[in-house]
Amino acid sequence: MAFDVKNIQKQLTDVPLVSPYPHDLAVAIICDTFRLAGVRPPSRGDWEDLERRAKTPALWREQVVMLAYVLTSSTLGAETAAMLRKNTDSATVMKGFFVQVEPLTAEMIRSNAFRQEEFLRKWVHAVDGQVKDESTRETAARLKQLDYREALQEMQRAEAARRKEADKRAKDLADAAQRAADARGWRE
Amino acid sequence: MTLGLPSDARVAPRANIRRDTGTQRPHVPWAESIAGGLSRFAALPDETAARAELESRLAGLRAALLASPYYTRRLRDAGLHPGDLQTLADLRHLPKLERGTLARHWDEVPTPLSREDESVVVRSSGSTGEPVKVVRDRLDCLHMWAVLRFWLERARAVLPPRPRVVLLDALPGGLEYSVRLPILHDGALHRISVLRDDARERLCRVRPAVLFSDPEGLRWLSEQRDLPAPALILTSAQYLPQDTREALARTVPAPLLNYYATTETGPLAWECLGGPGRFHVLAPDVWLEPGLDEVVVTRLRPSVLPLLRYLPGDAGTVDRDACACGFHGWTLERFGGRGACHFTTPTGRTVDAWALAWVFKHHALRAFRLTQVERSRFELELAGAEASEVTPLCERIVAALRNLGWSEPPRLDVRHVSAEDLATSAKPLPFRSRVAAA
Numbered sequence: 001m002a003f004d005v006k007n008i009q010k011q012l013t014d015v016p017l018v019s020p021y022p023h024d025l026a027v028a029i030i031c032d033t034f035r036l037a038g039v040r041p042p043s044r045g046d047w048e049d050l051e052r053r054a055k056t057p058a059l060w061r062e063q064v065v066m067l068a069y070v071l072t073s074s075t076l077g078a079e080t081a082a083m084l085r086k087n088t089d090s091a092t093v094m095k096g097f098f099v100q101v102e103p104l105t106a107e108m109i110r111s112n113a114f115r116q117e118e119f120l121r122k123w124v125h126a127v128d129g130q131v132k133d134e135s136t137r138e139t140a141a142r143l144k145q146l147d148y149r150e151a152l153q154e155m156q157r158a159e160a161a162r163r164k165e166a167d168k169r170a171k172d173l174a175d176a177a178q179r180a181a182d183a184r185g186w187r188e
Numbered sequence: 189m190t191l192g193l194p195s196d197a198r199v200a201p202r203a204n205i206r207r208d209t210g211t212q213r214p215h216v217p218w219a220e221s222i223a224g225g226l227s228r229f230a231a232l233p234d235e236t237a238a239r240a241e242l243e244s245r246l247a248g249l250r251a252a253l254l255a256s257p258y259y260t261r262r263l264r265d266a267g268l269h270p271g272d273l274q275t276l277a278d279l280r281h282l283p284k285l286e287r288g289t290l291a292r293h294w295d296e297v298p299t300p301l302s303r304e305d306e307s308v309v310v311r312s313s314g315s316t317g318e319p320v321k322v323v324r325d326r327l328d329c330l331h332m333w334a335v336l337r338f339w340l341e342r343a344r345a346v347l348p349p350r351p352r353v354v355l356l357d358a359l360p361g362g363l364e365y366s367v368r369l370p371i372l373h374d375g376a377l378h379r380i381s382v383l384r385d386d387a388r389e390r391l392c393r394v395r396p397a398v399l400f401s402d403p404e405g406l407r408w409l410s411e412q413r414d415l416p417a418p419a420l421i422l423t424s425a426q427y428l429p430q431d432t433r434e435a436l437a438r439t440v441p442a443p444l445l446n447y448y449a450t451t452e453t454g455p456l457a458w459e460c461l462g463g464p465g466r467f468h469v470l471a472p473d474v475w476l477e478p479g480l481d482e483v484v485v486t487r488l489r490p491s492v493l494p495l496l497r498y499l500p501g502d503a504g505t506v507d508r509d510a511c512a513c514g515f516h517g518w519t520l521e522r523f524g525g526r527g528a529c530h531f532t533t534p535t536g537r538t539v540d541a542w543a544l545a546w547v548f549k550h551h552a553l554r555a556f557r558l559t560q561v562e563r564s565r566f567e568l569e570l571a572g573a574e575a576s577e578v579t580p581l582c583e584r585i586v587a588a589l590r591n592l593g594w595s596e597p598p599r600l601d602v603r604h605v606s607a608e609d610l611a612t613s614a615k616p617l618p619f620r621s622r623v624a625a626a
Contacts, residue, residue: 104267105267107267108267112266112267112268112281113281114268114278114281115267115268145271145272145274146271148267148269151269151270151271152264152269154254154269154271155254155260155263155264155269158254158255158260159257159260162257162300165300166300
C-alpha cells in the first residue's frame with residue numbers, strides 16, 4: 001500500500017493544529033499506531049534513549065507532538081498501521097526518523113508546505129513505505145530535494161565561501177592601500 | 189542652445205554616460221538570443237511546454253538565491269532553502285520581496301560581484317518617495333536593447349543600416365548626449381530634450397529609426413509638423429490616454445508601443461499593438477504570477493540581482509492568453525500602475541502627474557503626497573522630511589511644473605503630516621487631483 005502524501009497534506013490543511021498535544025499523549029498516540037499494526041511499541045526506556053540522543057531535547061519534543069498530530073489528523077496513522085510489518089523494530093524506526101528530521105521545528109511542519117512534505121516523506125521512508133504514483137527513484141530524488149539538513153549545510157558552506165571571499169577582498173584592498181601609502185612615501 | 193530653458197529648471201543630476209560602447213559588441217549574440225527566445229516563446233501555444241521551459245530556468249535562479257546573502261538568510265529564517273523551488277507552483281510558498289525591503293537590503297540581495305560582471309548601481313525614480321538602489325550587471329544594462337529587437341519584430345518595423353535611436357524627454361534639466369550603440373545593428377543613441385529651442389531641428393537632423401519618449405515628450409511630438417516618421421515609437425507610460433495616441437498618430441504615422449518596466453526588474457510586458465489595456469508578459473525572461481490582483485515578478489533571466497516574487501507595487505491580473513495579435517503566453521490586464529493621476533494646467537490641458545516623480549528622486553523622503561487643489565495651487569504633504577530638504581524640494585517641484593505648462597509659478601503649500609496619514613491599503617498614491625479636467 002502506498003502513501004498519498006499530497007492527499008495527507010490536504011487533510012492536514014483542513015485540520016489545522018489548534019493547540020499542541022501534551023508530550024505523554026503524543027507518545028501514547030505514536031505507540032498506539034504501532035500496537036494497531038501488531039508491533040511492539042517503543043518502551044519507556046526507548047523513549048528516554050531517543051530523548052537523550054536528541055541534539056536539542058526541546059526540539060525533539062516538538063517533533064514528537066507533530067508526529068502525533070499528523071498521525072491522528074490524517075489517514076497517515078491508519079495507513080502506517082496497515083502497512084507496518086509485524087517484525088518491525090519500532091525503536092529502530094523512531095531512531096532513524098528523528099535523526100532524519102533533526103532540524104525541523106513544529107512551526108516549520110505546521111506552516112511550511114515544503115517542511116511538512118519532508119516530515120511526512122521521512123516518516124514514510126522510516127516505516128519503509130512507498131509514495132503513491134512515484135517510482136522508488138523519484139521518491140528518493142524528491143526526498144533529497146527536500147532534505148533540510150543537507151540544505152542547511154549547503155547554505156552554511158555558501159555563507160563561509162562568501163565570508164572567505166569578502167575577507168580576501170578586504171585584505172587585497174588593505175594591501176593595495178598599504179602599497180599606495182608606501183609608494184607615496186618614496187615619492188615624497 | 190538653451191535659451192528656452194528657465195534658469196531655475198536646471199535640476200537634472202550629473203549623468204554618468206558610458207562612452208566605452210565598444211564593449212557592447214561581444215554581447216550582440218546574447219541580444220540576438222534574448223530576442224529569439226522571446227519571439228519563440230510568444231509563438232508557443234502549448235501552456236504545458238511553456239511552463240516546462242520556464243521551470244527549466246529555475247535551476248539558475250536557485251543557484252543565484254544560494255549565492256545571495258539576503259536570500260540565504262531570508263529563506264533559512266523561514267525554514268526554506270533554494271532547493272524548495274522546483275516548479276512555478278512552488279513559488280506561492282516562498283516569501284515575497286517588497287520594494288522597501290529591497291531598498292533597505294539593496295547591497296545584500298545581489299550575488300557577490302565579480303569584476304567581470306561590470307556591475308553598476310542605479311537608483312530607481314523614487315516614485316513612492318523611497319528610491320531604491322539597484323545593482324545591475326552589464327547584461328541587465330543592455331537587456332532593453334535586446335528586448336527592443338523583439339519588439340521591432342512584433343511591430344514589423346524594418347530598421348535601416350546603422351539605425352539611430354532617439355530618447356526624447358521632457359525632464360527638467362534638459363540633459364542631452366549622443367553615444368554609439370553597437371548592440372543595435374551598429375547604431376547610435378541621441379538623447380534630445382524637448383526643453384531646448386532646437387529640439388525639432390535636431391530631431392529632423394537625426395531622423396531616428398526608433399524613438400523612445402515619455403507622455404510629455406509624446407505630447408510635444410504630436411504638436412510638431414513635418415517630422416520624419418520613425419519605424420517605431422516606444423513609451424513606458426503605464427497609462428497612455430487615447431487622445432495622446434490619436435494626436436500622435438495624426439502627426440507621426442508610426443506604430444506606438446507602450447511597455448511596462450521598472451528600474452528594479454527591467455522590461456516586464458508590452459501593451460498589445462492590437463488592443464490597449466492588455467500587456468503581454470516578456471516570458472521567458474520574467475515570470476509574472478497569474479491569478480493575483482497585484483504584479484508579482486520573478487526574474488528567470490540570469491542576473492547579478494536575483495528577484496524572487498518581487499512586488500513593484502503595481503496592480504494587475506495575469507492570465508494565460510492567446511491574443512488576436514498572434515501572441516501566445518501570459519497577459520497582464522486591469523493594470524493600474526501606481527495610481528494613475530493627471531494634473532490640469534492653467535490652460536486646461538491635462539498632464540501625467542507621474543512626470544513629476546523624477547523630482548522626488550533626490551530627496552530622502554519617508555512619504556509624500558502632492559495634491560492639486562486648484563489649477564494653480566498645490567499642496568505637498570510630507571512625513572518625516574528633514575527641514576533642510578523642504579525648500580529645495582519645493583523649488584524643484586515648481587520648476588518642474590513650469591516645464592509641464594505652468595507658465596506662472598503655482599502656489600505650493602507644504603503640510604507636515606504623519607506617515608500613517610499617507611498610508612494606503614495597497615499601493616502608494618503619491619499624486620492626487622481635486623481639479624476636474626476641462
